[in-house]
Amino acid sequence: EDKVVQSPLSLVVHEGDTVTLNCSYEVTNFRSLLWYKQEKKAPTFLFMLTSSGIEKKSGRLSSILDKKELFSILNITATQTGDSAVYLCAVVAKTSGSRLTFGEGTQLTVNP
Amino acid sequence: DTEVTQTPKHLVMGMTNKKSLKCEQHMGHRAMYWYKQKAKKPPELMFVYSYEKLSINESVPSRFSPECPNSSLLNLHLHALQPEDSALYLCASSQDLYREDNGYTFGSGTRLTVV
Numbered sequence: 001e002d003k004v005v006q007s008p009l010s011l012v013v014h015e016g017d018t019v020t021l022n023c024s025y026e027v028t029n030f031r032s033l034l035w036y037k038q039e040k041k042a043p044t045f046l047f048m049l050t051s052s053g054i055e056k057k058s059g060r061l062s063s064i065l066d067k068k069e070l071f072s073i074l075n076i077t078a079t080q081t082g083d084s085a086v087y088l089c090a091v092v093a094k095t096s097g098s099r100l101t102f103g104e105g106t107q108l109t110v111n112p
Numbered sequence: 113d114t115e116v117t118q119t120p121k122h123l124v125m126g127m128t129n130k131k132s133l134k135c136e137q138h139m140g141h142r143a144m145y146w147y148k149q150k151a152k153k154p155p156e157l158m159f160v161y162s163y164e165k166l167s168i169n170e171s172v173p174s175r176f177s178p179e180c181p182n183s184s185l186l187n188l189h190l191h192a193l194q195p196e197d198s199a200l201y202l203c204a205s206s207q208d209l210y211r212e213d214n215g216y217t218f219g220s221g222t223r224l225t226v227v
Contacts, residue, residue, distance in 0.1 A: 034215055042116075042202065043155070045215030088154055097167055097209045098143055100216065102154030 002027040002096070006089050006103035014111050017079050021106045023089030024071040033072050034100065035063055036088040043088055046074070079110045118203050118219035126227055127193060133222045135186040135203030143167075143209045144186040145216070146178060147202040155202055161186060162209045193226045200224075 003026045013019055025033065032050045036043035047056040049065035049072060056063050060079075065072045076083055086107050090100040116137045125131050135144065143162050147155035160168035161180040169178075175197075177189040186203055203219040 036215070036218075041200070041220040042218040045217070048215055090154075097160055097162070098145075098206050098211075098216070099157050099160065099168065100147075100155070102156075105154055 002091060002093055002101040004089055004091055004101055004103035006087075006106050008106060009104060010107045010109075012109045012111065013079055015080060017110075018075065018077045019079060019108065021074040021076075021087050021089075021108070022071060023073070023103055025089075025091045025103075026070065027091045027093050027101070029094040030067065031092045031094045033065055034090045034092070035072070035074050036090065038086045038088055038105070039084075046087075076108075079108075081110050081112055084108060084110045116203055116205055116217050116219035118201075118222050120222055121220065122223045122225075124225045124227060125190065125193065127195070129193075130189070130191045132190065133188040133201055133203075133224075135188075135219055136184055137205045137217070138184055139205065139217065140183075141205035141207055141217070142183060143206045144180065145204040145206075146186070146188055147204060147218075149200040149202055149221070151199075159188075160209070167209060190224075193224075195226050198225045 007022045034048045035046040047063045052067040060077045063074045086105040088105045089103045119134045146158040149155040158172045159178045164180045175192050179187040200221045202221045204216040206216045
C-alpha cells in the first residue's frame, strides 16, 4: 500500500522566517509527487515533481525531490501571514491511474 | 476557464433525503474525481471517471452513486446517508488519467452535513 508521511504535522513561525516542510513516501512504481496548499476549501496546486534534483520554484516557494531517498521538501522563504495553511503532499503511482495518495498535511501558522 | 465549479457550497440533509452534488469544468479535462475530506484529514479518493466512464470505485458504499452525463459534468447522488458521511466533498479534474502536468484542479467543495 502506498504511504506518504509529512513532518512536522504542525509548525508555528513568525513573519519573515524560512520554513522547510518534509514529505517522505513509499510507493510502488512512483510516477510523480505533488504539493498542494489548502486554506479553507479547495487544495491549490503548487508543484509537481517527477525527477530527482531538479528544483521547482515559484516566488518564495521552492521544492525538490530525492527519488533515491524517497522524500521531497517544500521551502518557503520570508514567510507571510498569507502563507498560513495546510500544506499537502501527494504521490501518484504509474499503475494507479491518477489516484492521489495524500499525506496528513503540515499545518503552518505564520504569526505577524 | 481554469476552474472546477461545485454546487451547492453547503448542504444539510436528513438521513432519508435524496440529494445530488454537482461538479462542472470547461478545461477539456477527460478525467474527473470525487474526494471526501473529513476535518483535519487529507482528501480520500472515492471515484474516478475517465472519458465519461467509471474507472475507479474505492469500495464506496452504494448510498453514494456517481454519474458522468458528459465530459464537463460530474454528479454525486446521495441517498440514505449516515451522520458519519458528513464531510467536505471535493471534485477534481485532470487532463486525463495518466497526465497531471499542471496538477489536479480542485473545486471549492461541498460542505455536507447529515442530520
